[in-house]
Amino acid sequence: MQPLFLPGPSVTFRAIVLLAASVVVMVADHRWQHLESMRGVLESYIIYPLRYTINLPIDFFRWADQGLSSQQFLLEENARLKEQQLRAQVSLQKISVLERENDRLREMLGAQPKVGERMLVAELLVIDLDPNRQQVVINKGSNQGVYIGQPVIDAWGVMGQVIHVADSSATAMLISDPNHAIPVQINRNELRTTAFGLGCGGQLELRHIPHNADIEPGDLLVTSGLGGRFPANYPVGRIVEIDRPVGETFARVIAEPVAHLDRSREVLLVWREEAAIMNTEISPTQGPANAGK
Amino acid sequence: MQASRCYRVVVPTMLFSLMLVLLPLPEWAHAFRPDWVTLFMIYWAMAMPEFVGLLMAWIFGLLLDVAQGTILGQHALGLVLVIWLVQMTYLRIRVASLIQQALVIFVLLLAKLLLTLWVSGLVGQAPENITLYLLPSVTGALIWPWLFIVLRDIRRRYTLTNRF
Structure with a gap:
């Protein structure tokens, strides 16, 4: 026989308790970031297996695609990559000479030596997050020494930073998220400013730029290293539009990120050298993937 | 029917x-992506209110928050509200036709979206296009009759209660 009324305390009472619990959780998460560990546990043990399962068929098709591509195609690709590698090698030679010269000059000036960096390649998981946020999930987590606030870059420039870490995955906020800001400078004249994300369009905005600032479309923005979160001198974006409305204090400056925010599949996680030492103490297992810079 | 058998399906x-x-x-x-978790949860809360209730809604709300990268508790809040409404009215919704049910589902989904929208606004992450944000309530209501039939077949296959 079915009971006509549900057993236990009244439904409304339970609803009120759980609604209150939700509010407490939200405040704790938003105001004090107390719940990162709980989020990490849920992500590691429940959500990550689901993400992994979803990714399996996609990975399989990619693998099958590679296996079935013709030898001719592979040979062509190989030749192209070899040429690219050669070109990169040549320009690296020049850079290493320049770097040595730079170090020498810095020494003569008595300036601080540059901090070294260490990198690890991570892959994006092909899954969808809330369409109103600009976030991605990568397949490296605290097991690999990833930490909150870590910079994420791709082959072209800065992509974003890590905001949540689980055991073997992490969520990164892209620089185009409306809640993201990154300290930058203009490569041409070292004018320092901050680039804010504009949301869905994937663009950046530079705020508080006076009308007479020396800034032109096409200028490259690089990280300034101020704030200590992003390493200095990585490309961030290019100025695409400058609007100087009459009667307003600041110009409206829009930049396009140079990183392929919506297309990159491999990304690089960057450790500054001091942080890297700390991390290797925690997890000495990871060696070969780290290319010194 | 014991609870454990029910949870093994739900x-x-x-x-x-x-x-x-x-x-x-x-x-x-x-x-256009409908809010699948809420739709599934509404079905189970309606079909088996003595086993699937608010606590489960809250837990899956939190999981949805983790999965989508939203602030913890945002979807949990909305889901608990929706399931509370379902538990208050499930006897009435059950006897309605599928089309009428879809209308109720639309209202429930809209209530949840408005609540999460409000929370997003409070934490400064309001979406740019409100109409697009509310669109999943329409697609959810449109998909409800099919989802209902599929889930009912699953429930009958595993012979979980014979009502509804």
Whole structure:
């Protein structure tokens, strides 16, 4: 026989308790970031297996695609990559000479030596997050020494930073998220400013730029290293539009990120050298993937 | 019927609904993606209110928050509100036709979206296009009759209660 009324305390009472619990959780998460560990546990043990399962068929098709591509195609690709590698090698030679010269000059000036960096390649998981946020999930987590606030870059420039870490995955906020800001400078004249994300369009905005600032479309923005979160001198974006409305204090400056925010599949996680030492103490297992810079 | 047998069917389907939420879709389809977790939860809360209730809704709400990268508790709040409304009215919704049910589902989904929208606004992450944000309530209501039939077949296959 079915009971006509549900057993236990009244439904409304339970609803009120759980609604209150939700509010407490939200405040704790938003105001004090107390719940990162709980989020990490849920992500590691429940959500990550689901993400992994979803990714399996996609990975399989990619693998099958590679296996079935013709030898001719592979040979062509190989030749192209070899040429690219050669070109990169040549320009690296020049850079290493320049770097040595730079170090020498810095020494003569008595300036601080540059901090070294260490990198690890991570892959994006092909899954969808809330369409109103600009976030991605990568397949490296605290097991690999990833930490909150870590910079994420791709082959072209800065992509974003890590905001949540689980055991073997992490969520990164892209620089185009409306809640993201990154300290930058203009490569041409070292004018320092901050680039804010504009949301869905994937663009950046530079705020508080006076009308007479020396800034032109096409200028490259690089990280300034101020704030200590992003390493200095990585490309961030290019100025695409400058609007100087009459009667307003600041110009409206829009930049396009140079990183392929919506297309990159491999990304690089960057450790500054001091942080890297700390991390290797925690997890000495990871060696070969780290290319010194 | 014991609770354990019921959970052995309900929990996997709920996890499946989480996977549907995470499934990659083409860019244009993002705005149309129905809120699968809420739809599945409404069905189970309506079909088996003595086993599937508020606590489960709250837990899956938190999981949805983790999966989507939203602030913890945002979806949990909305889901608890919706399931509370379902528990208050399930005897009435059950006897309605599928079309009438879809209308009720539309209202429930809209209530949840408005609540999460409000929370997003409070934490400064309001979406740019409100109409697009509310669109999943329409697609959810449109998909409800089919989802209802599929889930009912699953429930009957595993002979979980014979009502509804």
